[in-house]
Amino acid sequence: MNKIKEFIRNNWSDIFKPVTVLLAICVIIPLALSLTNEITAARIENLAAESERETMSELIDADSFEPVSFDGKNGRFDFNIAKDADGKAVGYIFTTSEKGYGGEVSVMTAIDTDGNIKAVSVLDASNETPGLGQNVTKSGFYSQYSGLSGEISVVKSGADSENNEIDAVTGATISSRAVTAAVNRALQNFSEYSSETFKETEAASDEQ
Template identity: 35%
Template sequence: MQKNNWILPAVYLFLICLITTGLVALTFSLTREARDLQEEISANANRRLIVPQAVAFTEVQLDPGAAADGLIEAYRAIDEDGETIAWLLVAGTRGYGGQVPVMLAIDSDQKISGIKVLNNDETPGLGKKAADSSFIAQYLDQKVDRGFALADAGTNQVAIDAVVGATISSKAVNTAVTVAVDYYLEHLAEVPSHGS
């Protein structure tokens, strides 16, 4: 009889694990809508840092292959009259510590009106300097049809000074900006400002 004493605790443990797993799954399911809403509120707050005058953001359906080029998402920033005031694009390319996502806004004058380097794993102290305002401010108010190049720019490109000691991170930001701008010029520049 004592040989079977180990079975009952194993059954109890199994039942406890099964019930706990079920409760966690149920809680996850019941709170999904609230979590999605909170995530959307947080994302829109981040977008409003770039385009503060926007009252809404509508997601743009990306063309196939855009993700392979590094474009993550695109949004139409809409004002209170329903007009498009900017296109918000998020692109990311590989830096020293992994993916470096960059969010930028292109206004109706085809200028970069806002830019932000999003969360990344670049080296603190060096690579993270590519997110500093002194670096990213070089892109602000620049016409997007000229292109951007680090240091020695061609005659038609905007010269961007790389962060000293963070060349790889600087290149990642510049490449992400280029990916977003290229997508804008190819797919969004001629889209009417009203409607979807």
């Protein structure tokens, strides 16, 4: 016992003090972090949910939104059903993302019950080039999607909405394509969901 004590005393400033101090710091700092996390985590989550709801209300006029999960062909996806005061579905809202120029571009698409796009909002394009790719967040670009349905394609200029075409943002074809791909995925998710559920309702009405 005395030997150990002596060993520690002899090597205190050389080995044990540095280790103790470093260990103490490595315990105290993560503790402080977990405390901050306790305080901020709930707020960060609320903030995200709140801003999602806000954007959804901007896209479509509805009284409530019901989150739904659906097993599609390419895996499970989540979306929201927008409902009016009577609880009748007035539209469907999908959040999808695709790889753009610098990273993921995420897009929220509202689709009405007939499968036409009601409105689109680009949620996050912060990894795209400022002044070029980030211009997809301007309404002049994403308002082009309203009213379209089916497979949408991107052209450099002179888009024909009859052919489901939209104009790319000048100098930012890749970012424009990413948004379009995300919107197309939303449309595809919608058609998968609707064909499945409409089958069910038809079957239900047959039985009656």
